[in-house]
Amino acid sequence: MSAPSTHQWFKSSYSGGSGTECVECAYTSYGALIRDSKDQSGPSFAVHRQAWLAFTQALRDGGSMAQR
16 A cells, blocks of 8 residues: 555546546646546656646647647
């Protein structure tokens, strides 16, 4: 069993209400961590700050990051 996380995790406001497509995020000094909310002790992945900002801006704009 892994040690409890010291990060402040939160569910994405875009996650589905059915509980089947939820992700959680945590901010770090270098960017963000992302994990499956149904497997909190499972793997997470790190995203650099600039990539995270570009990703969230693309979501807000309703566009695709592939277009950037």
